[in-house]
Amino acid sequence: MLDKKLLIVSGTHGNELNPVMAVNKFRNLTLASNNNYFEFILGNPLAYEKGLRYLDIDLNRSFDSKKSFLNKDLYEVQRAEQIVKEFGPESPNGCQVVLDLHTTTASMGTSLVMYGRRKKDFYLAAILQNKFGLPIYLHEKDSQQTGFLVEAWPCGLVIEIGPVAQNHYDPIIVERFLILLKFLENLYDGINNNNLPLPDEMTIYVHQGSIDYPRDKDGNINSLIHPDRVMQDWVEIKNGDPLFLDEFNKDINYISKDKTYPVFIGEAAYKEKKIAMSFTKKETIKCSREWIKDFI
Amino acid sequence: MLDKKLLIVSGTHGNELNPVMAVNKFRNLTLASNNNYFEFILGNPLAYEKGLRYLDIDLNRSFDSKKSFLNKDLYEVQRAEQIVKEFGPESPNGCQVVLDLHTTTASMGTSLVMYGRRKKDFYLAAILQNKFGLPIYLHEKDSQQTGFLVEAWPCGLVIEIGPVAQNHYDPIIVERFLILLKFLENLYDGINNNNLPLPDEMTIYVHQGSIDYPRDKDGNINSLIHPDRVMQDWVEIKNGDPLFLDEFNKDINYISKDKTYPVFIGEAAYKEKKIAMSFTKKETIKCSREWIKDFI
Structure with missing residues (x-):
């Protein structure tokens, strides 16, 4: 019998x-608040109050205890510790699975982000992909980007929906999150009753690296995402395809023998x-029946 | 002969x-920088550097010398004074016309904003509407919102383009601004050579008032823009049409015998x-040949 508690972070x-x-709407519309397998938390309450991504440092890069040791006076580092202490897998009232809900200004659609190749994550992601057809971005091998929230739990995924502006309410985007939250409400019933079959294989887009905007000698961005790339997240590009348009209207092209699938194209928060x-490589993963045992 | 200098603020x-x-692109692609009727300034350089709307106070509400007297230590109040001193109509190298370029997260398309009913503004707006078919929002009679930049010049319009996220580069939006900037390059030639006929009449959407989001007793927003209103700026609504969707999925409707045309629907920066x-009323204005004399 499944009794893992699900932590939902927004x-x-x-x-x-x-x-x-x-x-908020999910809790109002359902009995989720009375359901003892959900816990809900607001990740960064002070930043939310001010409409900022973060106050001192990106909270979603602050869940790395080795790195955090050096920054322990920063608000987000303290907040990360507090969240793990209260809702982490070792806590008496803790959760074993976490879903971290995000939006992006990039045209990612409704998508999943995985961090590393954990069997439990693969199981949950495969079920969600099979049910909703969501694309999955697997973030790995990026030493510049560490300390993601979901990595502090034994199983966790990011749900990433876009495009939507920061600080902009969009009821259509809210509705898309609600569909997934309602599904999660019956996740364990579905697993227990064998109503959520694992597919034979799943498709993931594996992180290969990121590129910056072209900049002038003073470090100012002087070229834009090429119009051909706008709203083309997850769409293959190949050698010679345009990437940027420079200040004189000249194309800057993608030069590589490897085809790639760009994601988070032009995401506002990643400029800093x-x-x-980011470039990804498409990979097909054979789903394993063993994953279920590991998940349960 | 027209010799008014045009100030372009971004x-x-x-x-x-x-x-x-x-x-930047306009200056690279044209001879605009050598053209002695353009001046270009970056409105709020410190806020631009930080990716914030403003540091202390909204710069585009700081051009009211009566109000500013009370806030003279604030960065934006000082910046407003500095801009007017250097590029205002009284300055030796000053400009007589200003175009202030903005973006919005609302689906305003490419649009113009006028502040008050100045003949010079009507003339310029009528020419632009006739050339490009742009909708015009006339902001007036709003004692809560004063001190707009363009009001410090004898003639000035805001060009407002959206939707686009804050801090998000979008080459399509850039291209729309470029079309207008290129047109402005030949504006005086067009007027002098009689190539820019004034239409018989023009349509404006006149500000009537604004409404806030519904909020709970603690002041938190608890209802969203109704899905029927998303991306429906400039589209007529009438008595009984839905405006918001509350936290229990119930509609909150527009109740009034007056039809209205909402604008800046859900603009992220207006939440604060x-x-x-904002609600507007559609009005048709007869264009007057006298406007040209006033403009010249």
Whole structure:
């Protein structure tokens, strides 16, 4: 019998409002609040109040205890510790699975993000992909980006929906989160009753690296995402395809023998991380019946 | 002979990036920089550097010398004074016309905003509407919202383009600004050579008032823009049409015998101003040949 508690986090980034509205609505419309396998938290309450992504440091890069040791005076580092202490897998009232709800200004649609290749994550992601056809971005091998929230639990995924502006309410985006939350309400029943079959295989888009915007000698961005790439997240590009359009209207092309699938194209919050888009490689994974045992 | 200098302001709000990129590109692609009737300024350089709308106070509400007297230590109040001193109509190198370039997260399309009923503004707006078919929002009689940049010049319009997220580069939006900037390059030639006929009449959408989001007893927003209103800026609503969708999925309707045309629906930056949308009334204005004399 499954009795893992599900932690639903919204507002990990304080300027992503629609996940918070979706959770409020979900709690109002269902009995989720009385359901003892859900816990709900607002990730970054102070940043949410101010409409900022974060106050001191990105909360969703602050769940790395080794790195955090050096920054323990920062609000988000303290908040990460507090969340894990209260809702982490070792806590008496803790959760074993976490879903972290995010939005992006990029045209990612409704998508999942996995961090690393954990069997439990694969199981949950495969079920969600099979049910809803969601694309999955697997983030791995990126030493510049660590300390993601979901990594502090034995199983956890990010749900990432876009495009939507920061601090902008969008009822359509809220509705998309609600569909997934309602599904999660019956997740364990579905697993227990064998109503959620694992597919034979799943498709993932594996992180290969990120590229910055072209910049002038003073470090200012001087080229834009090429119009041909706008709203083309998950769409294959190949050698010679345009990536950027420079300040004189000249194309800057993708030069590589490897085809790639760009994601998070033009995401507003990644500019400070010097990321204009990330490149991924499409990979097919055979689903394993063993994953279920590991998940349960 | 027309010899009024045109001031082009971008980055009045530091998180609206595409106007700044458009101006940079315009200067690279044309001889605008050598053209002695253009002046270009970055409205709020410090906020632009940080990716914020403003530091202390909205710069585009800081051009009211009576109000500013009380806030003279604030960065934006000082910046407003500095801009007017250097580029205002009384300055030796000043400009007589200003165009202030903005973006919005609302689905306003490419549009113009006028402040008050000045003949010079009507003339310029009529020419632009006739050329490009742009909708015009006339902001007047709003004592809560004063001190707009363009009001400090004898003639000035806001160009407002959306939807686009704050801090998000969008080459399509940049291209829309470029079309207008290129047109402005030949504006005086067009007027002098009689190539820009004034239409017989023009349509404007006149500000009637704004409404806030419904909120709970703690002041938290608990209802969203209704899905029927999403991306429906400039579209007529009438008595009984849905406006918001509450936390229990119940409609909150527009109740009034007057038809209205909502604008800036859900604009992210207006949440702090407690504006979910503004209501306008459609009005037809007879264009007057006298406007040209006043403009010249």
